[in-house]
Amino acid sequence: xxxxxxxxxxLKNKKVIVRVDFNVPLDEKNRITDDxxxxxxxxTIKYILDKGAKKVILMSHLGRPQGKVVESxxxxxxxxxxxELLKIEVEKLNDCKGEEVKRAIxxxxxxxxxxxxxxxxxxxxxxxxxxxxxxxxxxxxxVNDAFGTAxxxxxxxxxxxxxxxxxxxxxxEKEIKFLSQALSPQRPYVILLGGAKVSDKIGVVNxxxxxxxxxxxxxxxxxxxxxxxxIPTGKSKVxxxxxxxxxxxxxxxxxxxxxIVLPIDHIVVDGIDKPxxxxxxxxxxxxxxxxxxxxxxxxxxxxxxxxxxxxxxNGPVGIFENPNYxxxxxxxxxxxxxxxxxxxxxxxxxxxSAAKEFGVVDKLSHVSTxxxxxxxxxEGKELPGIAVIPEER
Numbered sequence: 048x049x050x051x052x053x054x055x056x057x058l059k060n061k062k063v064i065v066r067v068d069f070n071v072p073l074d075e076k077n078r079i080t081d082d083x084x085x086x087x088x089x090x091t092i093k094y095i096l097d098k099g100a101k102k103v104i105l106m107s108h109l110g111r112p113q114g115k116v117v118e119s120x121x122x123x124x125x126x127x128x129x130x131e132l133l134k135i136e137v138e139k140l141n142d143c144k145g146e147e148v149k150r151a152i153x154x155x156x157x158x159x160x161x162x163x164x165x166x167x168x169x170x171x172x173x174x175x176x177x178x179x180x181x182x183x184x185x186x187x188x189x190v191n192d193a194f195g196t197a198x199x200x201x202x203x204x205x206x207x208x209x210x211x212x213x214x215x216x217x218x219x220e221k222e223i224k225f226l227s228q229a230l231s232p233q234r235p236y237v238i239l240l241g242g243a244k245v246s247d248k249i250g251v252v253n254x255x256x257x258x259x260x261x262x263x264x265x266x267x268x269x270x271x272x273x274x275x276x277x278i279p280t281g282k283s284k285v286x287x288x289x290x291x292x293x294x295x296x297x298x299x300x301x302x303x304x305x306x307i308v309l310p311i312d313h314i315v316v317d318g319i320d321k322p323x324x325x326x327x328x329x330x331x332x333x334x335x336x337x338x339x340x341x342x343x344x345x346x347x348x349x350x351x352x353x354x355x356x357x358x359x360x361n362g363p364v365g366i367f368e369n370p371n372y373x374x375x376x377x378x379x380x381x382x383x384x385x386x387x388x389x390x391x392x393x394x395x396x397x398x399x400s401a402a403k404e405f406g407v408v409d410k411l412s413h414v415s416t417x418x419x420x421x422x423x424x425x426e427g428k429e430l431p432g433i434a435v436i437p438e439e440r
Contacts, residue, residue, distance in 0.1 A: 049439040050223070051214040053091060053190055059099040062152070064186035065091065065216065066203050066432075068195035068416060069107035069125045079124050081403065082132070084195070087416055089132060091192045091216035096158060104152065104186055105129075106143060106162045106203050107193070114169025126161050137161055143168070144181040152185060171202050179206035192216025195395075195417035197432030198424075208435040215436050218416065223433065225413035226424045229392050232258060232357035239352070239379070241266030242362030242397060245289045245296075250426035251361065251394075252296055260355075261306040263348055265340050265364025265375065269310050272297065281315065281331040308351050312341030314365070314372060325371065339365030340375035349382050358383065361394035361422070363401050377405045384410030395421040 067088045072080045079085075088105075095103045110120040126139035138155045142148050143162035152160055165171040170178035179202040183189065189211040191197070196204050197219070207213075215223070238259045240248050245268045252262065264272055267284040274280045275293035300307045315335035317324040327341045340348070352358060360383060367376035383391050384407030391411040393402050396418030402408050415421040424430060 050220075050433065050436040051439050052220055053094060053214050053216050055439065056188055056190075056212065056214050058095055058188060060101050061188050062102045062104060062186040063095050063100045063188045063190060064104040064106065064182065064207075064211070065095070065190040066193045066196070066207075067091075067105050067107050068193035069105075069122065070109050070195065071125065073119075073124060077119060077124055079128055082128050083403070083408075084416055085125065085128055085132060087218045088192060088216075091190065091218060092133065092159065094217065095190070100158070102152060102158055102160060102186075104160045104162065106165055106182065108166040108171065108196070109164050110166075112164060112166050114166065114172070116167045120164055120167075122161055122164055129159070129161065133159065135159060139163075144178070144185075149185065165201075165203050172199070173202070174200050174206050175202050176206055176209075178202045180210055183207050183210035186211065189213045190216045191432055191436060192218045193432070194219050194222040194415070194420055196420070197417065197430040198420040198428070200431040204432040205435050213436050215433070219433070221413065222415060222417065222421075222424075225390075225392050226394075226415065226421060228357065228390055229255070229359045229394075229425060230258070230427070232359075233390065234357070235260040235355050236357045236359075237261045237263060237352055237355040239263045239265070239348070239358060239360045239364075240268065240362050241364045241376075243267040243284065245271050245286055245293055247422070248361065249292065249296075250428075251422060254425065254427040255359070256296075256299060256303060256305055259305050261308060261351055262300065263308040263351055265310060265344070265348070265379075266362050268362070269340075269364075270337060272307070272309055276309075279331055279333065281333050281335040281337065283313075283315075283331060283335075283337040306351075308347065310337075310340045310344040311347055312343040313337040314339035314341055314375070319366070319369075338369075338372040345375055345378045348379055352379075352382065353386070355386075355389050357390045357392070358386070359392050359394060359425070360398050361396070361425070363397050367397075367401050367404065373404075376401050380405040380407050383407065394418075394425060
């Protein structure tokens with residue numbers, strides 16, 4: 048997949064509008080708790096400035112305001128952090144469309160402009176053509192660098208490309224490059240899946256099972272697989288309606304000579320909120336809940352991962368957000384960070400949060416900025432925000 052890149056565009060003296068993903072987490076005092084998405088946009092913004100663009104107009108959403116103005120979801124904290132990172136002033140506007148916005152863009156002597164939250168207008172998520180046209184009227188070139196929203200056919204991610212010369216930015220380019228390696232991997236190829244639901248990952252399994260050598264399964268979804276094999280899971284979280292699906296996946300893997308690796312011991316508790324009851328077991332008692340993989344499983348997973356040339360990790364192997372149940376995910380994350388000679392790709396979402404939590408982001412080949420978008424890409428779906436960008440000639 049080779050899309051027209053920002054490097055292919057003449058940007059000199061142009062007004063360039065860029066769809067970024069500044070949907071950052073905020074605490075109760077409206078302070079940014081993780082600025083990774085802002086940092087990831089910096090190479091594209093700096094490149095546009097270095098190429099002599101007249102103005103860089105940035106647009107993003109924040110949160111879910113449901114098509115109305117929500118004061119706590121204004122982009123002021125983002126503008127402030129962006130100024131600190133770019134070390135230049137940023138013009139933050141109070142709206143994202145209309146004559147006032149156009150006048151403000153013409154009037155300001157600042158070269159970086161941040162529009163207000165796009166989702167204050169319901170037309171954004173509706174993919175409204177007139178709304179997209181208004182956004183397009185602010186500039187002469189459109190850059191999509193928001194991989195995290197590329198799976199949404201929204202006005203600013205997809206429809207706007209009808210009205211302007213369009214390309215992808217460096218973050219989008221990087222996401223496509225690495226996630227494509229998960230679709231056409233160097234082998235041995237090991238897929239490590241975790242998280243709560245089999246149903247969330249079935250599309251990925253179906254698309255990649257022909258390419259994988261091993262599929263390692265942890266997290267709550269492992270207990271659906273274990274129960275489907277007749278192994279007692281106690282009161283652990285199980286998708287009862289997906290037991291037959293788990294059996295089908297195991298059968299398909301057997302037919303295709305793909306090794307399925309499941310936990311062999313477990314950290315169990317009487318209740319999620321009772322960490323003092325935590326014990327390690329190989330067989331889960333009927334009254335216990337499994338919350339993490341045990342030490343034997345940690346070693347087993349490491350053994351299965353160590354010879355891989357490509358590893359895709361999507362989903363934690365325990366309830367890592369609770370420090371009492373984080374050890375398994377921490378051990379695996381650190382092991383992946385230390386592996387030499389392997390391409391290690393993290394598919395966004397909770398696994399990306401875990402990589403950050405355990406300080407291994409910089410030691411992995413790629414940590415995706417898009418949870419839902421990366422899942423759909425790995426399922427083999429065409430993402431509308433990428434599809435609308437012309438192919439490179």
